[in-house]
Amino acid sequence: MNAPDTAALTPQSFKSDIKPVWCPGCGDFSVLAGITRALAMLGLRPEQVAIVSGIGCSSRIPAYTNCYGFHGVHGRALPAATGLKIARPDLTVLVAGGDGDGYSIGGNHFLHACRRNVDLTYIVMDNHVYGMTKGQPSPTTEPGWSSKLAPGGTGVREFHPLVIALASGANFIARGFSGDPNGCARLIAEAVRHPGFSFVEILSPCVTFRPDQRAWKDLVRPAPVAPTDDPARAARRLMTDDGFNLGVLYKGNRPAYAPAGARRAPLAELAKEFEV
Amino acid sequence: MTGSSRKAKNSRAQEPRRRPASKAREEFMARAYAMERDAAERYTEFADQMEVHNNPEVAKLFRQLAEIEGLHAKQILEEMGWPQMPPPVYALQWEAPEPPETAPVTELHYRMQPWHALALALRNEERAEKFLASVARSPKSPPEVRKLAAEMAEEEREHQRLIREWMARVPPPDPDWSRDPDPPFLGD
Numbered sequence: 492m493n494a495p496d497t498a499a500l501t502p503q504s505f506k507s508d509i510k511p512v513w514c515p516g517c518g519d520f521s522v523l524a525g526i527t528r529a530l531a532m533l534g535l536r537p538e539q540v541a542i543v544s545g546i547g548c549s550s551r552i553p554a555y556t557n558c559y560g561f562h563g564v565h566g567r568a569l570p571a572a573t574g575l576k577i578a579r580p581d582l583t584v585l586v587a588g589g590d591g592d593g594y595s596i597g598g599n600h601f602l603h604a605c606r607r608n609v610d611l612t613y614i615v616m617d618n619h620v621y622g623m624t625k626g627q628p629s630p631t632t633e634p635g636w637s638s639k640l641a642p643g644g645t646g647v648r649e650f651h652p653l654v655i656a657l658a659s660g661a662n663f664i665a666r667g668f669s670g671d672p673n674g675c676a677r678l679i680a681e682a683v684r685h686p687g688f689s690f691v692e693i694l695s696p697c698v699t700f701r702p703d704q705r706a707w708k709d710l711v712r713p714a715p716v717a718p719t720d721d722p723a724r725a726a727r728r729l730m731t732d733d734g735f736n737l738g739v740l741y742k743g744n745r746p747a748y749a750p751a752g753a754r755r756a757p758l759a760e761l762a763k764e765f766e767v
Numbered sequence: 768m769t770g771s772s773r774k775a776k777n778s779r780a781q782e783p784r785r786r787p788a789s790k791a792r793e794e795f796m797a798r799a800y801a802m803e804r805d806a807a808e809r810y811t812e813f814a815d816q817m818e819v820h821n822n823p824e825v826a827k828l829f830r831q832l833a834e835i836e837g838l839h840a841k842q843i844l845e846e847m848g849w850p851q852m853p854p855p856v857y858a859l860q861w862e863a864p865e866p867p868e869t870a871p872v873t874e875l876h877y878r879m880q881p882w883h884a885l886a887l888a889l890r891n892e893e894r895a896e897k898f899l900a901s902v903a904r905s906p907k908s909p910p911e912v913r914k915l916a917a918e919m920a921e922e923e924r925e926h927q928r929l930i931r932e933w934m935a936r937v938p939p940p941d942p943d944w945s946r947d948p949d950p951p952f953l954g955d
Contacts, residue, residue: 677858
């Protein structure tokens with residue numbers, strides 16, 4: 492990792508020299524911009540941040556930043572990030588991935604990460620499709636979306652991640668749109684500042700397999716109400732939400748998980764405990 | 768593209784520099800800077816994307832556009848005597864989600880041709896002119912800001928003229944420009 496010099500950091504300071512291989516037009520470019528702008532806004536330095544991901548187009552994101560990165564196993568970004576945050580509470584840990592990685596393969600980890608409420612920020616780039624493997628329906632795909640791989644659609648009700656996150660105990664819930672990278676940056680910065688498990692879903696069109704999602708820019712709008720800290724009220728709002736209300740939708744007051752009796756010891760001492 | 772537009776920018780830049788700027792002028796110039804810088808960043812991203820997808824001709828064109836917008840941003844810094852980017856740049860709110868001179872990310876296609884890139888740039892300049900003209904007309908804007916905005920709107924009109932000339936020099940797009948003999952979709 493190349494640490495930049497100590498001058499004021501700009502979003503560019505958080506970008507690596509590796510050029511993203513996403514399809515031109517992909518919403519994930521703007522999410523990357525949102526993350527780097529948020530980190531600059533927060534006044535962090537790349538070496539104070541770790542980005543952990545799973546598998547999928549969006550999970551490539553750690554390589555495109557200059558922060559510490561861990562490109563993990565499919566659906567397993569959250570457990571890796573949880574371990575990292577517990578071991579290194581001084582780091583700001585972001586977790587990034589897609590809807591397939593987070594809600595299907597990693598669905599169970601998602602529930603328990605919300606429940607544990609470790610101080611992480613989970614950013615899901617939701618495009619309602621498995622892009623990397625050529626367009627299979629994902630958990631958030633609309634039941635009637637017909638394609639060569641799912642003629643006539645799946646007929647299966649879609650997953651509602653924000654409702655699930657709330658019911659499972661996430662302490663901060665927000666939705667952004669990749670067409671507004673500055674708005675995404677503000678949401679991510681607020682999510683990082685909020686203690687506990689912060690969940691930011693970002694609608695990020697897949698222009699290759701879901702070109703119809705270009706129309707999302709005409710559907711999104713700021714949420715008409717201010718964020719609430721009342722889970723019951725948030726539940727009513729999220730249950731009737733059409734998926735296009737943007738902004739912070741819930742800010743809870745649960746204290747972030749802190750392991751009881753966490754012991755700090757020199758590495759050599761810890762290593763002795765594993766000797767056989 | 769930059770010839771006469773630079774002349775126009777330079778004429779503004781040659782006004783007595785370092786004179787204490789009013790708060791209204793500073794705020795407006797920070798917004799103008801954000802517009803140019805954001806446009807330059809987006810063109811750079813587009814150039815990178817086209818390089819990755821082996822479309823060097825369009826990559827080169829986006830690189831040129833990025834350089835031009837970057838120069839405009841630099842001129843604003845110099846004119847205002849700002850050593851670096853003013854802090855509110857990424858926190859500014861716009862009428863649309865992004866600054867008016869910034870092309871939406873979804874407008875790109877991996878098989879686009881130079882004509883398409885210039886058409887995209889033209890739309891950016893048109894949006895920029897519309898925004899600046901609205902500031903110039905707004906009774907809420909202080910007189911010095913209205914004057915500056917009117918000058919900048921005129922520059923954006925000049926940029927449009929130059930881009931149209933540029934478009935006339937590149938071949939029009941093939942009718943089946945987006946057809947990929949090996950498309951990313953899984954076939955039947």
